[in-house]
Amino acid sequence: MENAFILLAYTIVVVFGFVPIIKKKHKGEITVYSFLLILSAGLLIFKLFISPDSKSISEIITNFITGLK
């Protein structure tokens, strides 16, 4: 269910955001847009499928700072 919503969000962004930019042929915007999309999708795939039990960023930061103190 959750994954379906994520897929829907990505589809909307790609269809209404990315496709018009590709049509305009703005090279810089296309590169940055695709970079951000890949980065966010990568993070999602990592957390949802590859390593769901991995430590969260805030836990890593908390442990790091507590270790320093």
Next chain:
Amino acid sequence: MKKEAITVKQLIFLMMLFIFGTTATIEVHANVGQDSWISTILAIIFSLPMVVVFARIISLYPGKNLFDIMQEVFKPVVGKILIILMIWYALFTASNVVCIINNFIKITSLLSTPRLIISLSFIVIAAYLAISKLNGFGKGSTTVFYIVIAATVITMLMSLGKIKNFNNLFPIANHSISQIAGGAWAIFAMPFAEVVLFLGLADVIKRKKNESIYKAFIFATLIAGAILLIVNLRNLLLLGSYLIESSYFPSFKTARILGIKDILERIEGILTYNFMMAGICKLTVCIIFASKGTTKLFGLKNYKTLIAPISLLLLSLCLVGNDNIVEIFDFIHVYKYYALPFQIIIPLIVWIGAEIKTRSDKTKSENTQSIPEP
């Protein structure tokens, strides 16, 4: 195309909503029990010089935002590194806001709704606000602020009848000065110094000649600080320090015991509204900040194009950033150390650099003018 802008008045309302918003409900645990009101006062005092620095940065380069200033003052590589750091700060702050709202909703009402769905709903609203005209966002925040204040005043008036004595405030100054100052630092870091994110919106501030940006920053800090102080005192007097420290959302707990006999009950719904509205406002500012930063980083023109992918990135960060409410509140305890570079060190570096750069530019232009033409 007409350039979008927010007025100084709208900026003040936005900042007040930003400062007061989420913190009024979660209340940063300063770990000083009944002395937390002293820490709040100290935090307001500490934050004044910092907001003056923020205002100074804006006034040195009118019409430019933090990223323009970073690029102009520093060499491209250093400027870009600073921009990346500030984008990270904005995105992670936003992800924390989403996670706090998320957990608040899950704890208080929607117990079995997946957190991703709640996060997505809030991010979509914030992204829509960020894509819309900033003027509308400014106007909307003014209205929301009045509603939030009215709700806060109502809960405060209702709590007056419940306060029987002031025993919960005693013994006053039971903690050491260093503990109270540490608590003040925690409150300073969250939410007062977070207004550094408004430097990203500096290019859209429309100022009249008689309007001072310093006054705007100081006024917003003082008013929002005063409201936070009153909320803090109200919670202390009604719940006591032990209950506050054992609760994630003390203001919500306070609101649950308020009411006028059987006529008016369950007013915690008002508080939920406040929390969500202010949270959305904070989220929108963070998204705009991150989008503007990314636009500057890659040399693009229109920041609105990147709002959608930045929002998706934020959604991913919400998943990777925090797993549960315990982690978030553990993180809030170390937040003052984590936020130090973004809230104090980087702005100070930018300020010093901007002072030196503007002065050297001024001297150069004076020297050029004084050379007589042959």
